Amino acid sequence: NAGVMQNPRHLVRRRGQEARLRCSPMKGHSHVYWYRQLPEEGLKFMVYLQKENIIDESGMPKERFSAEFPKEGPSILRIQQVVRGDSAAYFCASSPTGIEGTGELFFGEGSRLTVL
Amino acid sequence: GDSVTQMEGPVTLSEEAFLTINCTYTATGYPSLFWYVQYPGEGLQLLLKATKADDKGSNKGFEATYRKETTSFHLEKGSVQVSDSAVYFCALRVSNELVFGKGTKLTVNP
Numbered sequence: 512n513a514g515v516m517q518n519p520r521h522l523v524r525r526r527g528q529e530a531r532l533r534c535s536p537m538k539g540h541s542h543v544y545w546y547r548q549l550p551e552e553g554l555k556f557m558v559y560l561q562k563e564n565i566i567d568e569s570g571m572p573k574e575r576f577s578a579e580f581p582k583e584g585p586s587i588l589r590i591q592q593v594v595r596g597d598s599a600a601y602f603c604a605s606s607p608t609g610i611e612g613t614g615e616l617f618f619g620e621g622s623r624l625t626v627l
Numbered sequence: 628g629d630s631v632t633q634m635e636g637p638v639t640l641s642e643e644a645f646l647t648i649n650c651t652y653t654a655t656g657y658p659s660l661f662w663y664v665q666y667p668g669e670g671l672q673l674l675l676k677a678t679k680a681d682d683k684g685s686n687k688g689f690e691a692t693y694r695k696e697t698t699s700f701h702l703e704k705g706s707v708q709v710s711d712s713a714v715y716f717c718a719l720r721v722s723n724e725l726v727f728g729k730g731t732k733l734t735v736n737p
Contacts, residue, residue: 514670515670544724546727551729552729553631553716553727553728553729553730554671554716554725554727555727556724556725556726559723559724566723567722567723567724570724602670602671604670604671609723610720610723610724610725611723614659614661614676614678614720614725615673615676616671616673616725617670617672618663618670618671618672619670620668620669620670621670
C-alpha cells in the first residue's frame with residue numbers, strides 16, 4: 512500500500528517562473544492537506560481539499576497560490592511568479608475521513624522548492 | 628490564536644538516556660493533542676495522541692499526558708535508542724487543521 516507520493520522532491524525555479532507541486536494521496540483517501548515549512552519554522556497549514564472541492568483555504572496566500580484536487584489525478588499546488596520567499600518545503604498529507612475523525616494525517620516526504 | 632510551543636533543539640543524548648521534550652499549548656476549549664515524528668528523509672508520521680484531559684498517549688516506548696491545568700503535553704521516553712534520532716513535532720487540532728510546533732531535533736549517540 513503505497514504512501515502519500517509527492518513530486519518533484521526537489522524543484523529549482525528562477526524568480527518569476529511557475530512552480531507546480533503534485534501530490535497523490537494514499538489509496539482510498541479523498542482528503543488532502545497542504546502544509547508549508549519555512550526554514551527554522553514549523554509546518555503551517557495552507558489548504559484542505561476533497562475531490563473537486565476546496566474546503567478550507569484560510570492558510571493560502573491570497574495571490575499567486577492556488578490548489579486543486581481533480582476527480583482524476585493528483586492534487587496540484589501551483590505557485591505563479593515565484594519569489595525568493597517562496598523557498599520552503601511543501602508537505603502534502605492525506606486522510607480517509609478528514610481530520611475530524613481520528614486526527615491522523617499521513618504525510619508525504621515533501622517537495623523542496625528553491626527559488627534563485 | 629491557537630498555538631503550540633515546544634522546546635528549542637537540537638537535543639543530543641546518549642543511548643539509554645531519559646528523554647523529555649516539553650510542549651505547551653494555547654487554545655480555546657480542549658483540543659486534541661498529538662506528537663508527530665519525522666525520521667530522516669521521510670514524511671511526518673503520527674507517534675501518539677490524546678483527545679481529552681488526563682489521557683495518556685503511548686507508542687514505541689514514548690508517552691505523553693494531556694495536562695489541562697498546565698496546558699502541556701510533554702513527550703517522554705525512559706531509554707532512547709539511536710533509531711529514535713528524528714525531529715519531533717507537537718501539534719493540536721483546530722477545526723480542519725493541525726497546528727504544529729516548530730519541531731525539536733533529537734540526536735541519539737551510541
